[in-house]
Every structure is written in C-alpha cells, then in structure tokens.
Amino acid sequence: MVAKDVPVSNVIELVANLSLDANHNARADVSALLRKARESKNSPAAMAALDHLIANIEIAKERSLPLCQDCGYVTVFAEVGQDLVFDDPLEPAIQLGVARGYDDGDLRQSVIRDAFSDRTKFETERPANVYINLKSGSELKITVMPKGGGSDNACRMTMLKPTAHEDEIVKYVVDIVAASGHYACPPLFVGIGIGGSFDSVGLLAKVALLRDFQIPAKRPDLAALENRLMTEINKLGIGPAGLGGETTALGVSVLTDRTHMACLPVAVNISCNQLRGATARLSI
Amino acid sequence: MKTITSPLDQKVIDNLVAGDTVALSGQIYTARDQAHKRLIEALSENRPLPVELMGQTIFYAGPAPTPAGAVTGSIGPTTASRMDKFTPALLEYGVKAMIGKGPRSIEVIESMKAEGAVYFVATGGAAAYLSDFVRKSEVVAFGDLGPEAIHLLEVENFPLVVGIDANGRSALWPDIS
Numbered sequence: 001m002v003a004k005d006v007p008v009s010n011v012i013e014l015v016a017n018l019s020l021d022a023n024h025n026a027r028a029d030v031s032a033l034l035r036k037a038r039e040s041k042n043s044p045a046a047m048a049a050l051d052h053l054i055a056n057i058e059i060a061k062e063r064s065l066p067l068c069q070d071c072g073y074v075t076v077f078a079e080v081g082q083d084l085v086f087d088d089p090l091e092p093a094i095q096l097g098v099a100r101g102y103d104d105g106d107l108r109q110s111v112i113r114d115a116f117s118d119r120t121k122f123e124t125e126r127p128a129n130v131y132i133n134l135k136s137g138s139e140l141k142i143t144v145m146p147k148g149g150g151s152d153n154a155c156r157m158t159m160l161k162p163t164a165h166e167d168e169i170v171k172y173v174v175d176i177v178a179a180s181g182h183y184a185c186p187p188l189f190v191g192i193g194i195g196g197s198f199d200s201v202g203l204l205a206k207v208a209l210l211r212d213f214q215i216p217a218k219r220p221d222l223a224a225l226e227n228r229l230m231t232e233i234n235k236l237g238i239g240p241a242g243l244g245g246e247t248t249a250l251g252v253s254v255l256t257d258r259t260h261m262a263c264l265p266v267a268v269n270i271s272c273n274q275l276r277g278a279t280a281r282l283s284i
Numbered sequence: 285m286k287t288i289t290s291p292l293d294q295k296v297i298d299n300l301v302a303g304d305t306v307a308l309s310g311q312i313y314t315a316r317d318q319a320h321k322r323l324i325e326a327l328s329e330n331r332p333l334p335v336e337l338m339g340q341t342i343f344y345a346g347p348a349p350t351p352a353g354a355v356t357g358s359i360g361p362t363t364a365s366r367m368d369k370f371t372p373a374l375l376e377y378g379v380k381a382m383i384g385k386g387p388r389s390i391e392v393i394e395s396m397k398a399e400g401a402v403y404f405v406a407t408g409g410a411a412a413y414l415s416d417f418v419r420k421s422e423v424v425a426f427g428d429l430g431p432e433a434i435h436l437l438e439v440e441n442f443p444l445v446v447g448i449d450a451n452g453r454s455a456l457w458p459d460i461s
Contacts, residue, residue, distance in 0.1 A: 045303050045405075045445040045455055050415075052407040052443060060358070060412035069348045069411040069431075106349040106357055108431055123428065136286045150363045150385075150408070182384045182457055183363050185408035238457045241407050242386055243303075243445060275410040 003085045004284045008093035011086070011140070014280055016077065017099025018144040021278035023128075026057040029213045030189075030275050033250040037187060038089040042245025049241035050187075053273055064105070067274045072127035072146030074098050075206065076167045083138040084284060091130050096145070098170040098279045099126040110149065132214070140245040141283040143210065148272055151188075154180035157202055157267035164264050166225065169194065174232045176268050177249070180232075182242040185272035187250045189213060189235065195257030204255050206265035209275060213251030226252045287441070290341040292381055294392040297402050303455035306404070307441035312341040312383065314435040316362050319415035319426050321399040323407045327373055334425035335434055338378035345383075347421070348411070356421040356437070360411030364403070369393050375399040388448060388458050397452045405447035405456065417442040 034053050042050065043073045060067045076094050078158030086093070102109055103126070111127050112119045128144075154177045160168060173192060181188055216223040233264070239245025259265060288296055290310035300306070317349075326333055344364055348357030352452060364384030371382070372395035380394065380401050385408035396403065404416060420438035425432050448454045 025357075043303070044411060046304060046446065048305050049407040049410075052410040056410040057411035059416060064413065064414060065412040066348050066358045067345060067412060068409055069360050070362070088433070106351045108346070108348040108357070110431075148454070155364075183365060185385065209325075235386070235459075239446070241405060242457050243405065243447075243455055244457050244459075 002078055004083050004085065006084050006086050006140070008086050008088040008090065011090065011093045012097040012100060013177045014142060014282055015094050016101035016104065018028045018142060018278045019074065019098050019101025019107065021114065022146055023071050023105060023107050024064050025278070026067060027275060027277060030250070031057050031272070033213060034273065037240070037247040037250060040245065040247045042247055043243050044095055046240040046243035046245040046247070049243060050247070053240070055205060064130045066105070067106055067276065068148055068272070069108055070110060070150065071102065072148045072276070073111055073152070074109070075145045075147065076128050076130045077143040077145070078130065078132045078138070079135050079141040080132055081137040084140060091132065094130050095111035095125065095128060098128045099124065101103070101124040115269055132248065137284050140284070141279065142217035143277055143279040145210070145277040147276070149227055149247060151184040151270055151272040152258060153155050154184035154270040155205070155268060157205070159198065159262040161260055161278045162264050162268055169266055170228060170232060172266055173229055173268050174236070177233050177270065178236055179198045181248060181270060182238045184270050185274070186238050187240050187273050189270065189271040189275040190229070190252045191269040192252065192254045194254065194265070195259040197260070197263070197264055198265055201267040202269070204257055205269035208253040208255040209271050210277060211232055211253045211270055213253060222254045222256065251263060290381065291371045292402070294400055297380060297400060297450050300402050300449050302446050302453040304446040305422065306444050308404070308444055309440045309442070310438070312437050312439060313337065313345045313424070314343045314345045314347070315459065316344050316346050316432050317366055318429050318432045319434050320367050322426060324370045324373055327377060335436070337374065339380050341381040341383065342379055343437065348431070350421070351456050356415050356418045358411035359415050359418060361408055364388055366435045371395065375401050383400040383444060384461060385401065393448055393454070396448060396450060400450045402443040402446060402450050403433055403448040411448070414439040414442070
C-alpha cells in the first residue's frame, strides 16, 4: 500500500460543484420518467402539472436555478479509499464544500440549529448528514443528495413481525403512500429498506433512492416486489400534483439486508418528483 | 384556460370550478408557517396586520435566494395542510384566495364555503418554472424570517389549477365529493 496525499481543498471544490449540480440538473432517470409519464392516463389538470415539471427541468438547467425552492437537507455519501491521506480532516471539508455550493449557488438554506429548542437557522454553516465509508484502494466517490422537508415528512418505518407475509409489507407501503403521498409532491419515487436494525433500515431506504429508476432490481424476487408495489401504488389514483391519474409513482426501489431472527424492519423513504442527487469520483 | 387577476372579484371566485386551469396575474403575498403564526397572534390580540390582507391572495411559499440580476429565486408551493389550523381565522378576516400544494382539512373547506374563498394548486416541484411568471418581488413584512418573510409578488399568467372552489368541490385526491 502506498499512501496517496489528497489536499482537502480538492474535496471542498468537488462537493461544492456536486451541490450545485444536484440542485440545478435533474437526474437523467427522473427526467426520462417524467417525460414517459405523459403517455399515461391522468386528469387534464394533472397533465398540465407534468408539463410544468418537464419545463421546470429545462429552465433550472438553462438559468442555473434550483429545481425546487426547497434545496433540502443534504445527505452526503462518501466512499473513501483507505490509501488516501488527507492534509486536513475529511468531514469538515465535506461540510465546507456543501456550504460553499449553497452560498455560491443561491440555494435555500433550510436547516435549523435544534429540532427541540432552537428553530433558528445557521448563520454561515450549511450542515449536512455525512456518511463516510472506507473502501480498499485510492478512489474517492462522493454523492450529494438534497431532499426536501415536505417529502421527508411523508416517510415512515416499522418493525413488522418476523413471520409477516409479503402481503403485509405491500400493505404497509401502499397504506403509507395513500396516507401521505399526496402531500409529498407526486409523482413519487419510493425507496424501501427491508432488514437490518431499527437504525439502519431508514438509511437503507434512502440509499435505495440512489439507484437508476429506469433499471429494475437485479434480483428477480426484488424486481417482482417492485413491480407489484408500482401497480398497487398507481392504482390509488393520486396522480401528478395529487390531481388524479395513474401516475402516482414513477419508480419503486427495494434494498434488503440481513436482520435479527426476531425482526422484520421496513422503512419507506418517499421522494418527491424532483428526486435529486449528483455523484463524482476523484481518482488519485 | 381562464385568465384572472388578483385581488380577485367575488364574482370571479364564484365562477371558478375545481379542476379549472387558470393563469393568474396581479399581486399575491407569500406567507408560510412562521408568518401565519405571527398573523394569527396579531389577529387574536386585535393588533393590526403588518400588511393589509383583506381581499388578498396568499401563496404558501418560501423562495430560494434571488440570484444577482434576477427578480426572484426558484419559488414553488409548500404543503398547504400545515397552514390549515390558521386558515379559517384568516378567511374570516377577509383573505379570499390561497395558493399551495396538497389537500386541505374539512374545517378549511367549510370555512372556504362560508366565506366564498378559493384554493389554487401550484405544481409542487416546478419552482424554477414558476419563477418565470414573477415580475416583481419585495419583502413587505417579517424580514427577520428570511425565506419565510412575507413577500409581495407581482405575477403575470402564473399557472394554477383550482384545487378547491368556493362551493367546496375539489379536484384533489382523494375525491371528497
């Protein structure tokens, strides 16, 4: 193993650029699926909403405007090669990168200091949730994922009985979309985590949203579950902007994990139609 | 597509039907959670409101910062139901129209019917597109709230759908009729 030096200034710049990219440029799969949804049956008002969303993607890109005024609470996933040696601590550099991107790009800062007792905004910091995972090698891969508050409010998790049938998982997910999906800017992307522990399943559901939604799950059992969930969710009739129609979800992505024999954790992360994220690699 | 102007005449409001697509021009005021809380506190203490909202349209929105040389940053609707507990008092005061996203409570719909008010839906997630219809934006109250301050907007052909009309009919899922 040869240690490779990385100035954190490179990381700051990379994260700042990713913050701008994630907010200004729609994911390719999101853009393609919104356009494809115009072929589905929706009310005239819902079709108008789809047209607004498609136009929105073009205007945001042309004018470097955020896709949504809610530039979200940012999650950063960093996969860090263990051969890399940074000249300053990595996590604060990532935080600085987010702050720089948000300030330079006129991106709305929505994070407050304390959920319980101090609901004032930060002056200069733009704090993000940062997950750092060590890998072998000397590559740095970073994903910046902003997510709005309205759609996060629609997310839920539960601990089902370990003997629960697939039908109960499907019912749990569909009931959540029926109860709160219309508050979360449909058409939706639904990330589902099954397994792990109470703390990890929520993260699993979020990571499920990182997948390209145009490509089905590799595992046939999960692809079948995703298809079933798509069909059931789109039967609800919520439609784009909640104005009625068969396009309630644009995609469902399921990730599973091992778990304790007594448990069956399930988490549902509902994303709005502007599912955002940008990824880049720094090879040293 | 109907072309209408805010402040809205009662006759115009009465002729709007849930599901109509409309292009709204004129003036509208942004107000979301914290601004609503303060407005209701003022009303309950018989203090004057910092802006006159009688007959006006409220847009549940907190825009992104305005880029240099632009009129406004991206501006789209936030979830209307968070304002439900404040809404009947504002409608009784004289607010005539609301713009937001998502469904409203039964209490709000009953109050809309009683007061002859309308609720428009703007497309959630289309904030860059919607900013294109804003001609002027000015903070007119609660500047300390940042994006949650009350902004007076001048809009031209702002694209909306009548979500719930003054007769209580709704274009929103679930079908409440």
